[in-house]
Amino acid sequence: MATTPAASRLALSQLAPGVLQSEIRAMTTLCDQMGGINLSQGVCDTPVPGVVMDAAIEAMRAGHNIYTRLDGIARLRLAIRAKQQRDYALSYDPENEVLVASGATAGLHAAAMALLNPGDEVILFEPFYGYHVATLKSMRVVPVLVALADDDFALDPDALSAAITPRTRAILLNTPANPSGKVFSLSEIEAIAHACLAHDLFLFTDEIYEYFVYDGAKHIAPATLPGMRERTIAMSGFSKTFSITGWRLGYATADARWMGAMSYFHDLTYVCAPSALQHGAAAGLEQLPPSFYTQVATDHQDKRERILSALRAAGMKPTVPAGAYYVLADVSSIDGATAAEKARHLLKQTGVAAVAGSAFFRKGKGENLLRFCFAKKDDELNEACRRLREFKG
Ligand code: PMP
Secondary structure, three states, X not given: OOOOOOOOOOOOOOOHHHOOOOHHHHHHHXXXXXXXXXXXXXXXXXXXXXXXXXXXXXXXXXXXXXXOOOOOOHHHHHHHHHHHHHHHOOOOXXXXXXXXXXHHHHHHHHHHHHHOOOOOEEEEEEOOOHHHHHHHHHOOOEEEEEEOOOOOOOOOHHHHHHHOOOOEEEEEEEOOOOOOOOOOOHHHHHHHHHHHHHHOOEEEEEOOOOOOEOOOOOOXXXXXXXXXXXXXXXXXXOOOOOOOHHHOOEEEEOOHHHHHHHHHHHHHHHOOOOHHHHXXXXXXXXXXXHXXXXXXXXXXXXXXXXXXXXXXXXXXEEOOOOEOOEEEEEOOOOOOOOHHHHHHHHHHHHOEEOEEHHHHOOOXXXXXXXXXXXXXXXXXXXXXXXXXXXXXX
């Protein structure tokens, strides 16, 4: 007997109907179709450091093509330990406090699986990075948004306190931030730490843009604040720093109390991060001098200047980012009722793809903003800037 659709067990999950194709991926597809310049996705197509590339290729030839230990090869865990010590004077035991993950994305997923329950609330700052909100929702965790100030993205500690309820389990902090470029200040991170300590919360941090800081801004690792190491689950990675977004290689550092369960859940979906590529990242950490990291910042600050100048010439009003590699620009003057329409109009007129600001805010906000990524090879960025300068609305 045929089943009626309503009675059929062949149905999407409760979560699936709420899933939307990410606006970033949608713009990338449209941009590819018309052969445009993609400033929508943070793909970071600048050159990979030679030492990273060579070590990965050599590792493949040397037979490092099989599963690694579930939390990564010892060499890379040791290199991550040394990096955290060098940069932030933070000590993590490479045996049980470092997880090599398939990107910071997988690190956060594993941490959320290990530490959060359905119905828990997690506070995030708005504008937010879409994957953060979507990852939490996919686990039936409730994202609670605390809006940063419209003009300079300052944090209001009272708004943070007001958002905390008995169901709050964690705060998720992305600094330097995508899409705002905000680098949270010491006093802001102190306010966040104070809230975590007062209400006994975890702090999840996404520090993937730690080296992308401009005009003398300094990245502060939140785990360095008093009392925070034991409750901070820090995510970072190599996608951005070594321009290897497609390698899927990142890491998490956290107290041993949490790391066992995190590694278990990472194993469940990824088994391990790509084996030979872990050797590439390890060689980069071991061999690249401190000047490499300052050069990353200098190069991107220079790219930032170019895009800011082009956006201003095109009549858009950019907010100057202190970190990361995105610019949010006010595009009130561009045709279109919504940011998504404005992004499509701009793509049609110039062949330059940007992302609708609405992708980073609760419904109804961000409709006058577009986000532009400037981590592009110089010739492509320069061409995009040239086209933007010629844009006449
Ligand atoms: N976190 C943030 C804030 C990002 O912007 C991105 C890239 N768009 C990621 C994480 C992705 O990191 P990974 O490639 O290490 O998963």
